[in-house]
Amino acid sequence: MDHLEIIEAKSIYILREAYKHFGKLGMLWSIGKDSTVMLWLAQKAFFGHCPFPLIHVDTSYKIPEMIEFRDNLVRGHNLNLIVHQNKQALEEGMNPEKGRLVCCEHLKTRPLQEVVKKFGFEGLILGVRRDEEGSRSKERIFSERDNESNWDYTDQPPELWDQFKTDFKKGNHIRIHPLLHWREIDIWEYIRRENIPVVDLYFSKNGKRYRSLGCYPCTFPIDSDVTTIEGIIEELENTKQTERSGRAQDQEDAYAMQKLRSKGYM
Amino acid sequence: MREKLSIVAVGHVDHGKSTLIGRLLYETNSLPDGAIEKVKKISEQNGKPFEYAYLLDAFEEEQKQGITIDTTNLHFSTEKRDYVIIDAPGHKEFLKNMISGASSAEAAFLMIDAKEGIQEQSKRHGYILSLLGIKKIYVVINKMDLIDYSEQVYTGIREKFNKFLSNLNIFPLEYIPVSAFNGENITKKSDKLSWYRGASIIEALDLIQKEPEPEHKPLRFPIQDVYKFDNRRIIAGKIESGTLKAGDEIAISPSGKTTRVKTIENWPGPYDRDYVSAGMCVGITVDDEFFNKRGEIISLIENKPQRSNIFNVNVFWMGKNPLVKDKKYKLKLTTQEVQCEVFSINKVIDSSNLNVAENFYQVNRNEVAEITIKTQDVVCFDEFADFRGTGRFVIVDGYDVSGGGIVLQTDDTLKNRILEPKSTSFKPRPGLVTREQKEKKLNQRAKVIWLSGLTGCGKNEIAVKLERKLFELGKTVCYLDSANLRFGISSDLEFNEQGAYEQTRRIAEIANQFINNGIITIVTSISRYKKSRESAKEIIGSDDYLEFFIEATENVLKNRGDAVPEVYYEKSDYPVYSLFIDDSEFNSDEKADLIFDYIKNLL
Numbered sequence: 001m002d003h004l005e006i007i008e009a010k011s012i013y014i015l016r017e018a019y020k021h022f023g024k025l026g027m028l029w030s031i032g033k034d035s036t037v038m039l040w041l042a043q044k045a046f047f048g049h050c051p052f053p054l055i056h057v058d059t060s061y062k063i064p065e066m067i068e069f070r071d072n073l074v075r076g077h078n079l080n081l082i083v084h085q086n087k088q089a090l091e092e093g094m095n096p097e098k099g100r101l102v103c104c105e106h107l108k109t110r111p112l113q114e115v116v117k118k119f120g121f122e123g124l125i126l127g128v129r130r131d132e133e134g135s136r137s138k139e140r141i142f143s144e145r146d147n148e149s150n151w152d153y154t155d156q157p158p159e160l161w162d163q164f165k166t167d168f169k170k171g172n173h174i175r176i177h178p179l180l181h182w183r184e185i186d187i188w189e190y191i192r193r194e195n196i197p198v199v200d201l202y203f204s205k206n207g208k209r210y211r212s213l214g215c216y217p218c219t220f221p222i223d224s225d226v227t228t229i230e231g232i233i234e235e236l237e238n239t240k241q242t243e244r245s246g247r248a249q250d251q252e253d254a255y256a257m258q259k260l261r262s263k264g265y266m
Numbered sequence: 267m268r269e270k271l272s273i274v275a276v277g278h279v280d281h282g283k284s285t286l287i288g289r290l291l292y293e294t295n296s297l298p299d300g301a302i303e304k305v306k307k308i309s310e311q312n313g314k315p316f317e318y319a320y321l322l323d324a325f326e327e328e329q330k331q332g333i334t335i336d337t338t339n340l341h342f343s344t345e346k347r348d349y350v351i352i353d354a355p356g357h358k359e360f361l362k363n364m365i366s367g368a369s370s371a372e373a374a375f376l377m378i379d380a381k382e383g384i385q386e387q388s389k390r391h392g393y394i395l396s397l398l399g400i401k402k403i404y405v406v407i408n409k410m411d412l413i414d415y416s417e418q419v420y421t422g423i424r425e426k427f428n429k430f431l432s433n434l435n436i437f438p439l440e441y442i443p444v445s446a447f448n449g450e451n452i453t454k455k456s457d458k459l460s461w462y463r464g465a466s467i468i469e470a471l472d473l474i475q476k477e478p479e480p481e482h483k484p485l486r487f488p489i490q491d492v493y494k495f496d497n498r499r500i501i502a503g504k505i506e507s508g509t510l511k512a513g514d515e516i517a518i519s520p521s522g523k524t525t526r527v528k529t530i531e532n533w534p535g536p537y538d539r540d541y542v543s544a545g546m547c548v549g550i551t552v553d554d555e556f557f558n559k560r561g562e563i564i565s566l567i568e569n570k571p572q573r574s575n576i577f578n579v580n581v582f583w584m585g586k587n588p589l590v591k592d593k594k595y596k597l598k599l600t601t602q603e604v605q606c607e608v609f610s611i612n613k614v615i616d617s618s619n620l621n622v623a624e625n626f627y628q629v630n631r632n633e634v635a636e637i638t639i640k641t642q643d644v645v646c647f648d649e650f651a652d653f654r655g656t657g658r659f660v661i662v663d664g665y666d667v668s669g670g671g672i673v674l675q676t677d678d679t680l681k682n683r684i685l686e687p688k689s690t691s692f693k694p695r696p697g698l699v700t701r702e703q704k705e706k707k708l709n710q711r712a713k714v715i716w717l718s719g720l721t722g723c724g725k726n727e728i729a730v731k732l733e734r735k736l737f738e739l740g741k742t743v744c745y746l747d748s749a750n751l752r753f754g755i756s757s758d759l760e761f762n763e764q765g766a767y768e769q770t771r772r773i774a775e776i777a778n779q780f781i782n783n784g785i786i787t788i789v790t791s792i793s794r795y796k797k798s799r800e801s802a803k804e805i806i807g808s809d810d811y812l813e814f815f816i817e818a819t820e821n822v823l824k825n826r827g828d829a830v831p832e833v834y835y836e837k838s839d840y841p842v843y844s845l846f847i848d849d850s851e852f853n854s855d856e857k858a859d860l861i862f863d864y865i866k867n868l869l
């Protein structure tokens with residue numbers, strides 16, 4: 001087995017464990033490259049089916065092409081999609097100018113907490129990767145959240161071999177991370193090998209492309225002329241910029257992601 | 267596609283794990299822009315000297331307190347291949363996190379501070395590596411700059427530590443002297459260590475041979491789930507060892523049912539080869555759609571996993587509460603989940619010095635123990651030494667994974683048995699010579715040839731001829747005649763139904779001892795009750811039990827037996843070999859030959 005086959009098998013195993021253990025299971029889909037690969041892996045794991053709903057936490061500040069891509073894919077594959085927004089916060093005019101971390105909390109963390117409660121999810125599949133940033137690098141594959149979605153990252157349970165945390169207190173939920181062991185370059189090499197469709201924003205237009213996708217006020221494209229997947233892979237092999245350097249919320253505070261994620265952020 | 271190897275850095279706190287990793291990232295040009303500047307800034311803010319560890323210790327608590335709490339993964343590359351290096355905490359209180367990190371590694375750096383020497387966690391971590399089955403280990407003797415790059419100190423540590431590790435059957439690939447902070451002997455050999463003839467860290471890494479997936483071992487395919495999303499009924503799971511293709515005859519344990527692989531399924535299209543193999547997560551359909559469920563293990567018919575409810579294991583305990591007897595836990599082994607309890611605690615080992623503790627009542631956090639586990643239902647497993655994937659497990663206490671462990675050797679006479687012992691003051695003990703070795707020496711495979719039939723049917727005449735025939739062919743053979751046993755071991759039994767059941771049980775137990783010592787065993791026993799033969803088969807194991815029914819006509823029985831009572835023989839529900847006798851003057855040599863023809867290829 002080559003490297004991609006090994007990491008693919010591991011993800012499939014994790015997805016099947018999640019499906020077996022959690023009656024109420026959903027998969028967060030941000031429309032970005034990672035969660036789109038994850039959707040592909042789910043179809044592999046379940047032989048062409050996706051037996052749980054996808055959840056999109058829509059901040060209303062997503063780049064329009066993302067929403068278009070989302071709706072096309074859902075129609076094409078007949079997927080069950082839950083779109084959730086914090087309507088109240090939006091009506092009250094929440095936006096990044098009130099503070100990026102405040103905005104993330106109201107438009108991403110809170111609606112995510114709400115969706116967990118509303119549908120009673122016991123398991124939530126997320127496409128985070130260890131190499132994205134520090135607090136994710138310390139994650140477990142099956143990671144427990146309490147009933148307010150808090151993460152006790154200083155006392156995580158042991159996780160060994162293919163045995164995951166599947167016993168937990170009622171009201172809590174488990175975040176499942178099938179892509180935790182993938183690197184950014186693995187994602188692109190896999191997209192190339194499997195021919196997985198991704199949103200056009202990753203490819204250069206007028207000398208700029210997005211390397212990581214998020215809300216338009218807080219996500220900035222990088223300088224690049226790359227218009228093909230091969231080009232992206234080559235660019236990644238040579239860059240020393242971090243993947244999320246164009247994500248403004250990460251730069252707000254040295255421990256911004258740790259703080260956001262300990263309260264339930266993805 | 268480039269190869270990838272995972273390696274974990276372990277060792278006592280402050281012996282330089284994070285520094286070595288930081289240095290490796292720096293030397294292999296794997297750090298993103300601004301990372302070193304960021305570390306400098308954090309070091310200044312915290313009023314501390316420059317510390318590579320800040321690259322890995324991402325949590326605020328870790329950076330402020332200068333400790334590694336949880337494990338992390340980092341990537342770097344050499345010309346040969348890519349690496350993921352796992353940083354594991356060295357504090358005793360975070361041992362569970364160390365184990366979480368180390369459990370996914372293929373190789374390890376075990377760090378020792380040259381100045382401080384071997385410490386508690388150096389030994390404990392060494393022990394944990396041996397339990398996790400990590401054999402590719404480099405001992406890295408760090409901070410050589412603090413002892414003037416002294417060969418004498420290096421040799422002293424090496425000799426002392428080697429003595430300790432060899433007791434654990436760990437034989438390090440090399441002891442590498444380095445100064446991680448100063449970058450000596452990291453990418454290339456250092457002038458300051460001219461006396462050292464081995465490889466530098468990077469050279470040593472590239473020398474490691476990656477272990478291939480165990481494709482050439484017997485098939486182990488635990489069922490993870492069964493799907494029916496469309497018209498296919500797909501059995502899904504990960505192949506732990508071996509290979510599998512359409513048409514293979516398979517057995518499903520513990521039920522023992524057999525069927526055939528119909529198709530190998532994949533999405534979006536079929537695989538580009540006609541078999542699937544160890545490491546892959548696959549789906550199959552089978553010919554006979556009987557009920558299958560998660561936890562069962564698929565194997566080829568001739569090599570099944572063991573199944574039992576009592577077995578010996580080594581465990582490392584990470585729970586907040588100690589592991590105790592008389593408490594229910596959950597055992598998770600492959601995809602099986604079963605209630606279990608501690609049957610006996612045989613040895614508690616202080617993993618930092620290998621002292622065997624006196625206290626056999628409980629296993630405390632961070633201790634390692636050899637225990638006997640008893641499960642509520644039958645579990646399928648293998649010995650860890652032979653099969654990784656099906657030989658290891660975790661124990662859940664309440665909501666928490668609290669222990670991990672590996673299955674040790676089971677004595678051949680107790681293999682595949684459901685045991686209900688009355689006392690926990692003893693434990694199953696394995697010997698030093700296996701059945702396989704004994705069979706090899708005797709140049710035979712041991713089986714029980716069980717001849718049943720009513721009094722006067724002629725089974726005894728046939729058995730003695732068969733024994734002589736096997737003996738003359740050079741086989742080592744034993745004949746257990748039920749009637750003879752009634753004079754001795756069973757002289758206490760009455761001639762009634764209860765006595766008959768007990769007599770059959772005793773013969774089966776004795777026969778089981780013989781075959782597990784490599785000896786072909788012929789049994790003659792009336793064993794007229796179906797249930798008693800079923801339990802004999804259970805004790806001996808269906809693969810080793812060959813049942814022959816000697817069916818004589820009523821006339822024959824009348825002519826040959828001494829005043830035969832009116833008794834009835836209950837036939838077995840499973841297929842058995844029958845010999846029909848309708849002549850009181852039958853030729854017993856011919857009948858023995860018939861049996862011999864049937865069994866000769868099995869011995």
